[in-house]
Amino acid sequence: MVIWIENAPIFVPFDAESEARVAEFVDLVSTTDSDDPLIREFIKYQMHKCIQTCKKKARGHVDCRFGAPFRPMDKTRILYPVDDDKPEKDVLTKIRDLNKKLIEMLNNKPEEIDTFEEMLQKLNCTLYLYLLAIRVNLRHPTIFIKRDPKNTRVNVYNKLILTLMRTYIVDYVNKSSRGLSKLLRDCVEEARQGNKTLREKLKALAHILYNSSEICSQEAAWSRLRLPMCxxxxxxxxxxxxxxxxxxxxxxxxxxxxxxxxxxxxxxxxxxxxxxxxxxxxxxxxxxxxxxxxxxxxxxxxxxxxxxxxxxxxxxxxxxxxxxxxxxxxxxxxxxxxxxxxxxxxxxxxxxxxxxxxCRFSIEQDEENFLREMCLLFLPWRNEKQDIEDNDCANLYLQNREIISTNYSKFNAIDLDINDILRDIEEERRTQEQVEEANDPENTNLEEDDTFVNVYDFDDNVVRPDLSNEIGEASSNQGAISKYIVPNLYGDEEYFKLCDSLNTEQKDYLMLLISCFKNDNDLPIYHFISGGAGVGKTCLTRAIFQSLTRIFRNQPGTAKKNEIILAASTGMAAHNIAGITAHQAFHLTTSHGNTNSMLGPDIANTMAAELHDLKLIIIDEISMLSSELFNQISSRLKQIFRTTQEFGGKSVIVVGDFNQLRPVGGTRTFMPKNSGSPNSTSILTENLQWSLFKLFKLTKVMRQRDDLRFAEALNRIPLGETTAEDIEMFNSRSFTELTLPEEGKNAVRLMRANRVVDAYNLSKVRILEMNVPGTLKIVHRAEDRFSGNITERQKNQARNAIEKLEKKDTQNLLTELQLVTGMKYMISSNIDVPDGLFNGATGTLRFFEVVNNRLQAVYLEMEDKDIGKAARSKRRALMEKNKIPLNWTPIFKIKKAFNVLKKGIVQVTREQYPLIMAEGITVHKSQGLSMPNVTVDFISSSMEREMKYVALSRATTLNGLYILGKFVPPDKPGPNDPVKVEMERMHNECSLVPKFKNLREIGTSLSIISHNVQSLHKHISSISSDLTYINTNIILCQETWAVDNMQYNIPGFTEINRNSFGGPMSIAQGTIIFVKSNYLNSVVPTRARRFEAGKQHIDITSCIVDDSILILNIYRNPGSKIAINYYLDMITEFEYVFVFGDFNEDLSKESELERYLASIGLKLLSERKSTTNSGTTLDGVFAKCDFMTEVNIYESYFSYHKPLCLKVYTD
Incomplete structure (x- = not known):
């Protein structure tokens, strides 16, 4: 309730007379007295009792957000914040001890303290120190009402109003939902402890809501009709x-x-x-x-x-x-x-x-739109395009500044400082001209000695406007549309080599995907590819992209459309797969609390046009993407494609390992969004997006010898199954600071805490300065600009607040950055992900570029030579002119905006180099990196299970791992560990079974595979690496392009029959039969035959199995009119016959060939489904037998035709 009172005094700061009048007025209308007999029966309803909703956690302990217990005071006082000069350190220590002692006293038995003076005696402090302890935490003048120590939990009240509010008090006591929040908390806690199904969770929630909440019919009707509330x-x-x-x-x-x-x-x-x-x-x-x-x-x-x-x-x-x-x-x-x-x-x-x-564009973040907006709103015009948009708005603003200022002041309480704006514009233009002049390779008037000057310590104030960086990659309604990156398509040889290198698990999954997208089966798909270190997740991702892109396009070449989006949760992971970050791809908001915001129509429409042909989204390092952002991706795609289907009805594959570190500041991907909060009821629901996904787990480690053992040991760490041999192996790489080899000293050091990392990096700076002659050092302070309607006092408060902020709160741009040549640095913010300049890229600082005594750029020698190619190319002329090595990459300052003070009332735009020292980094920062040499520090601080796993798995080999201290194996995850529970659920309920796994099973049956391989010479390695071929008894190849003098070797098989060409050049013809070596005794080859009529021909090879089964292998070239029936005279001689081949005849319906074969007792065994990439049915299997048979259409990544697999159960 708000009550307006006549003749209230006006408060004048620092005026003793005004303060006295205000205090007297406050005492007149309010009190905390609990002894008045008139209100004694009501006072119990004025007591503040802390409940769940008013508790907040700060600095490791729980406080009341309303300040209870309230501070006792001898009389009503108005207290002011302390001056900008903080108290001495010893005084602050006394204040901390005093506050701690006071809270303890007031929480125990304050009623035993009769007076304010007695409380001061027990605290052993003066009134001045007591008031000072209160003032150090104030941000503005504050009234503290007279309050005895025993009344520290009495809410301020007015005696008259309290006695008149009996109806309210009765309603409050009897309100029907007073226990609802407790019941909900109990329900949430029960859901966290047990592995309940969604039905059970909803049943418990429905029971609570149904029985614990009431609403009158009038309120329900008003709410449903959406009538205005005010x-x-x-x-x-x-x-x-x-x-x-x-x-x-x-x-x-x-x-x-x-x-x-x-x-x-x-x-x-x-x-x-x-x-x-x-x-x-x-x-x-x-x-x-x-x-x-x-x-x-x-x-x-x-x-x-x-x-x-x-x-x-x-x-x-x-x-x-x-x-x-x-x-x-x-x-x-x-x-x-x-x-x-x-x-x-x-x-x-x-x-x-x-x-x-x-819109209120910011001059710091978007000067162009700010000036255009000022002219549009406050300058008279007739034609917007001609008068405003086609004009130079900076000049227009300068020419009409008086008119704009006058009109602006009518609508804004705080006027713009026109002089500041003019100065900003002129400075930006002047600086830009200087930079362009300095960077012009044709500028012969620029003297080298005057251009680059190495200096040691100065405060740089250069302005390099970069609005694309300033706006940020994650803005939901601003910024340019994402540029979707399409990795280069491999040539045939490189592509086949990639797919051939896949192990059986990887190939199973790849063939499943190829089948789904070739035949449009079971789309959209939602798959989760999981697996530990070294199982080849990145390699499989690369193969998926290359294979499916070939399917989506008729011919390889430059990409024109975005059929596949390759995205990742971090810039580092995006670079590894040649993609972009999820924030860039889907315009995600950086705030986890604002994940429901919609895209602006202009961005949504443009993205819809860009992604018109989108069929598949691949997201790598899913473990670092929060549930909130995962939900937002689905919402974005729904909006873009105007559908209610999750993810816009597009297929999604996510890749990662949930045993790694969880998302920073968010909920694990598979959990309901916001369920990480202790008071959230989200745990009672289901993550609708994640519930769609099926699990495919890679288990086979793709490493050799010692590295295989190392990778297997790594994968046992998150499971808590480390063996004695594993412990011995890890401790064989254990060292102390004194025994650490030189490689370990020079390697990046991984530690748990930021404070330890900072101390280590500073120690490396001192070592460099003392031991390495010519080391240069620049201390570069960030330039901060403030915006918003704020006072000078608030600016000063903001400056003080900034000094206390952590890196993550300032967009990873440091307030003070020490730049030292010879030190390793890590890029702290995504600059150009396609060029490899992502958050996490590391390099060694080599050079400072200084123009007119101002630092323009710093140069890093990147550890990965491919990183920064585009950046180096842009400055190649300047680098050559100034004899800067061309393998050094320039890094420039960027702008980022963040908010400070309560409710973020002050926006700060910071300009700084996006770099942090990286001789030592936190384990969190290292996730996604692979390093040939890495030192893991177990001495400075202990690490939990997932952190140990991430830290140790950064090393690519055991010999590249150096451990400071001893390796202690982590405990097993508990029964309610969320990752363990979820992975077990997915394994039991939604594991993905490979579609073609059964084809390679070895049994007692006769198995034959028939395939138009389109050049055996070119694809022999692809056949040899596929167990589906290797585990069969007989391989029939058509269109082999074989020549007489060429031998073809498939491991474990023997060639028994061929129809080849004399040469010297191979052509599209020929058939060959391979038989498994241990099956040779059961097979007899027959004569190979070839029939030609001009350019038309038929090639036939055949063999006899167990003296009773005739197998024919036929290839008829496209357009051939030669009738096969004239050359199948052997069929009538055998009781059992199987005819395989590429007949180049439409078998999707009854054909002339099928009618003839039916007349002599053979029927079509294979299905009338597509056997080629274009959807035609040209390959088939015909048979005359009474055995039980099974024919399957397999997939191929190297041929236009699909293999046919036959199993004959002769027993």
Whole structure:
């Protein structure tokens, strides 16, 4: 309740008389007295009892967010924050001890302390120190009411009002939902402890809500009808000051468009007109009126007296309903009406101006749009495109600054400092000119000695505007559309080599995907590829992209469309797979609390056009992507593709290992979003997006000899199954600081805590300065600019607050950065992910580029030579001119914005080099890196299971791992460990079974595979590496391109029959039969035959199995009219016959060949399904037998044709 009281005193800061009047007034209307007999029966309802909702955790302990127990005070006082000069260190120590002792005293038995003076005696402190302890935590003048120690939990009240509020108190005591929150917390805790199904969770939740909550019918009806909850006297209108090309518009009604088509068929005027359109058509009498004045002070009517807003292309706040103002309407009738020039309606001056809102672009973050917006709103114009957008808005602003300033001041309580703006513009232009002049390779007037000067310590204030970095990659409604990266397609040889290198597990999955997308089966798919260190997740991801891209495109070449998005949770992981970050790909917001925000229509529409052909999304390092962002990706795709299907109905493959570190500041991917909060009820629900996914787990380690043993030992760490041999192996790499080899000293050191990392890096700086002659050092302070309607005092508070912020709170841009040549540095913010300049890329600082005594760039020698190629190429001329080694990569300052102070009222734009020292880094920072040499520090601080696993697995080999201290194996994960529970659930309920796994099973049956291989010489390695071929008895190859003098070797097989060409060049013809060596005794070859008629030909090879089964292997070239039936004379001689081949005849329906074979007792065994990449059915199996048979169509990544697999059960 808010009560307005007459004749209240006005507070004047630092005025003793004013303070006394305010204190007297406060004592008059409020109290904390608990001894008054008139209110004794009510005082128990004024006691503050801390419940779950008012508890907050800060600095490791739990406090009440309302400040209870409240501070006792001898009289009502007004206290001020301490001056900018903080108390001495010993005084602060006394204050901390005093506060701790006071809280303990007030929480125990404050009623035993009678007076304020007695409390001071027990605390053994003076009144000055007691008040000082309160003031150090204040940010503004604050009233502390008179309060005895025994009343530290009594809420302030007014005696008269309290006695009149009995009805409220009775309602409060009897409110029906008073225990609901506790029941919900109990339900959440029970759900966390047990592995309940979603049905069980919802049942428990429904029971609580059904039995614990009541609502009256009137309130329910009001809420369902969405009636306004409050009313206001002033209207608020939003003016969309975005560029005209980026504004949204409302279409005219179908009736209006139909009438327009009749009257003017060529017209493109299909949108409703809004305030900006009406302003452009204002009458000449209002020529000097600016847009802001027009919108605030005039109402548009279709005809005089009739307000027209409902269909207008304007945005009126709908949170509140405007009060019907009869006086306004009456005044409207008396006011003069102006007819708009386009005759679309009239405008009338309002009695009460509207409140206007607009985009409010920041000059620090988007100078171009800021200046355009100022001119658009506060400078009169007629044609927006000609007068504003086609003009240089900086010059326009400078020429009309007085008009703009005057109009701006009408709508803003705090005026802009025009001089600051002008100075900013001039400085930006001057600096840009200097930079361009310095970087111009044709500028022969630039002297080398004057250009680059090595200096040691200066404070740089150079401005290098970079709005793309300043806006940030994760803005939901700003910034350019993401540039989707498409990795280069491999040539045939490189592609086949990649796929041939896959192990059986990897190939099983690849063939499953190829089948799904070739045949459009079971789409969309949602798969999770999991596995530990060294199992080849990245290699499989690369093979998936290359294979499916070939399917999606008829021929390899330069990509024109985005059929596949390769994304990752971090820039480092994105670079590893040649993709982009998930934030860039889907315009994700960086705040976990704002994951439901929608994209602007302009961005959504552009993304929809860019991703028109999108079929598959691959997200790597899924363990580092929070559930909140995972949900946001699905929401983005729903919006882009205008569907309610999760992920926009597109297939999604996620790759990663949940045994690694969890997402920073978010919930694990597979958990319901926001369920990480202790008070969240999200745990009672299901993660709808994650519930779609099936698990495919890679288990086979793809490493050799000692590295295989090392990788297997690593993968046992997260399971808590480390063996004695593993411990011995890890401790064989254990060292002390004294025994650490030189390689270990020079390697990146991984530690747990930031403070230890910082101390180690500073020690490396000192070592470099002492031991390495010529070491140069620059201490570079960030330049911070403040924006927002803030006072000078708030600016000072913001400066002090910034000094206390951690790196993560300042967008990873340091307040003070020590730049030392010879030191390793890590890029701390994504600069250019495609070029490898991502958050996590490391290199050694080699050179400072200084122009006119200002630092322009620093140069790093990157550990990966491919990183920074594009950046080096852009500055190649300058680097050659100044004799800078061409393998050094330039790094420039970037701008990032962040908020400080309470509720983020001050926005800070920081300009700094995105670098941090990286001789030592935290384990969190290392996730996703692979290093040939790495030192893991177990001495400085202990590490839990997942951290040990991540730290040790950064090393690619055992010999590259150096351990400081002893390796102690972690415990097994507990029964309720979320990762263990989820992986067991997925293994039991939604494991992905490879579609073709059964084809390679070895049994007692006769197994034959038939395939048009399109050159055996080219694809022999692909056949030899596939167990589906190797585990069969007989391999039949068509279109082998074989020549007589060429031998083909498949391990474990013997060639028994061939139909080849004399040469010397191979052509598209030929058939060959291979038989497994241990099956040779059962097979007898027959004569190979070839029939030709010009360019038409038929090639036939055959063999006899167990003296009773005839097998024919046939290839007929495309367009051949030669009838096969003339050359199958052997069929009638055998009881059992199988005819395989590429017949180049449409077998999807009954063909002439099929009718002939049916006439002699053979029927088609294979299905009438596609056997080629283009969907045709040209390959088949015919048989005459009474055995049980099974025919499957396999997949191929190297041939246009698909293999046919036959199993004959002869037993």
């Amino acid at each position: 009313k206001c006297s002033d209207l608020v209108e939003f003016i969309n000051t975005s560029h005209s090309s980026k504004r949204t518009h409302i279409l005219k009604s179908n009736k209006e468009i139909a009438e327009l088509a009749k009257s003017n068929p060529t017209s493109t005027d299909i949108f409703k007109k809004g305030s900006i359109d009406h302003y452009a058509s204002r009458p000449n009498e209002l020529e000097d009126l600016c847009l802001a004045d027009f919108v605030a002070n005039y109402t548009f009517n279709v005809k005089a007296g009739t307000t027209f807003q409902e269909d207008e292309n304007v945005e009126i706040d709908a949170e509140v309903e405007p009060i019907d103002n009869g006086e306004e309407r009456a005044n409207s009738r008396k006011s003069k009406h102006y007819v708009l020039k386009d005759n679309s309606g009239t405008i009338v001056e309002r009695r009460s101006p509207k409140v206007i809102r607009y």
